[in-house]
Amino acid sequence: MLIEKYSLGIGDRFGQEGNAQLRAFQRAEQNGAVVVPVWNKSFREHSLIGTKPQDVRVEADNAVSAAGWKHGYYVDADHIGMKTVDAFISASNFFTLDVADFIGQPAPDADVAAFVRDMAPFRGALRIPGVETAFEVTDAVLEKIGHHYLTAVSEAGRTYRHIAAAKGADNFVTEVSADETMEPQLPFELFFMLGAIAREKIPAQTIAPKFSGKFLKGIDYVGDVRTFEREFDSDLAVVKHAISVFGLPASLKLSVHTGSDKFSLYPVIRRALQKHGAGLHLKTAGTTWLEEVIGVALSGPSGLAVSKRIYVQALSRYDELCKPYATVVEIDKSKLPTPTVVASWNAAEFVSRLRHDQSNRDYSVDLRQLVHVSFKLAAEMGDEFRGALASAREIAGKCVTDNLFERHIRPLFLGG
Ligand SMILES: [Zn+2]
Numbered sequence: 001m002l003i004e005k006y007s008l009g010i011g012d013r014f015g016q017e018g019n020a021q022l023r024a025f026q027r028a029e030q031n032g033a034v035v036v037p038v039w040n041k042s043f044r045e046h047s048l049i050g051t052k053p054q055d056v057r058v059e060a061d062n063a064v065s066a067a068g069w070k071h072g073y074y075v076d077a078d079h080i081g082m083k084t085v086d087a088f089i090s091a092s093n094f095f096t097l098d099v100a101d102f103i104g105q106p107a108p109d110a111d112v113a114a115f116v117r118d119m120a121p122f123r124g125a126l127r128i129p130g131v132e133t134a135f136e137v138t139d140a141v142l143e144k145i146g147h148h149y150l151t152a153v154s155e156a157g158r159t160y161r162h163i164a165a166a167k168g169a170d171n172f173v174t175e176v177s178a179d180e181t182m183e184p185q186l187p188f189e190l191f192f193m194l195g196a197i198a199r200e201k202i203p204a205q206t207i208a209p210k211f212s213g214k215f216l217k218g219i220d221y222v223g224d225v226r227t228f229e230r231e232f233d234s235d236l237a238v239v240k241h242a243i244s245v246f247g248l249p250a251s252l253k254l255s256v257h258t259g260s261d262k263f264s265l266y267p268v269i270r271r272a273l274q275k276h277g278a279g280l281h282l283k284t285a286g287t288t289w290l291e292e293v294i295g296v297a298l299s300g301p302s303g304l305a306v307s308k309r310i311y312v313q314a315l316s317r318y319d320e321l322c323k324p325y326a327t328v329v330e331i332d333k334s335k336l337p338t339p340t341v342v343a344s345w346n347a348a349e350f351v352s353r354l355r356h357d358q359s360n361r362d363y364s365v366d367l368r369q370l371v372h373v374s375f376k377l378a379a380e381m382g383d384e385f386r387g388a389l390a391s392a393r394e395i396a397g398k399c400v401t402d403n404l405f406e407r408h409i410r411p412l413f414l415g416g
Helices: 018-030 043-049 053-067 109-118 139-167 187-199 225-246 263-276 287-298 301-316 318-325 339-343 347-354 365-372 375-381 383-391 393-414
Strands: 006-010 036-042 074-080 094-098 124-126 135-137 173-177 204-208 253-257 280-283
Touching (some): 006 074, 018 036, 018 053, 018 393, 036 043, 036 053, 036 280, 043 074, 043 375, 074 173, 094 139, 109 187, 135 139, 139 173, 173 253, 263 280, 263 393, 280 393, 287 301, 287 347, 287 393, 301 318, 301 339, 301 347, 301 365, 347 365, 383 393
Parallel strands (some): 006 036, 036 074, 074 094, 094 173, 204 253
Antiparallel strands (some): 124 135
């Protein structure tokens, strides 16, 4: 199973937006870009909301058959490992093997020695076509990389073989993700990591490195866009070179896990993809949930009350909600509006704080991040939130479609 050149990971916390999300991909197709949807949901999201991987499969299948979508589509077991994979095996056909926790765990000396031996042909000045500077590779460098990455890659191999034994190797797409680590990977490290992945016989089709800069939940990139651009450009060159040198699948491409809405990076990513003729998998997740909160707020007075209540409850449960996301949210608590202030807002006032429109001076990165991590509260509301969402069906669906198409797909895959 080979993944298409362009794919977009979409999250759907409550499983109600499959049709609305797919409409964005149909709009892309009508405008000349085939981008395939990958519904992604992690173990953490499933457990916070009380859903099962099979629910995502049913949602995706139903959306695809209702829309008559003729291209590929996938259900991603997002950020799984040996501990969590089993529940996803039958429902998923895309597996994101998360090795971040194992990076840096020292590998056995014999394994490192074998790795250094296998990579010996690259000693000396390593030149990767498309990367300006050569990198000096010595045994010491290879040893260091081996110690740093081999445990992680062998863990990915164990998980990959476990899935392949259950599903058959041709029936799913494999991603290896290292994005949830502390340190970004340099391009030459990515090169040897791919070498290790190939040695482990993992047919990775997407690879998610950690980039420099901050990828906070639901808000724009925080960091130096020029640095990112150089890094991304080099990584594309590395992937292309690794495919031919290590015999990895020709469909191998970068996977950028964005935490949603890295708008300032989209033009840069688009330029680099065009320059290299490269494909991309871009993972968003929470952007759809935020559009649901917006849609509910816009649906009428009772909807607005529900959306406001999610925010006000989130304020009082701030620590609990932010804790699982400690490394990927940065909220200035002093800038969060108080319940009294929020009570006085009409729908437009609420939405202008929440919606990711940087041209609106009321837009609040603090409020938006807090609501981003508060979907658990909507899950706890149960039928009340589901009912509000059902009453907001039309407007919420429109928000979801327009957001995915206008803010994500258009700038990234169509330009302009
Ligand atoms: Zn990720």
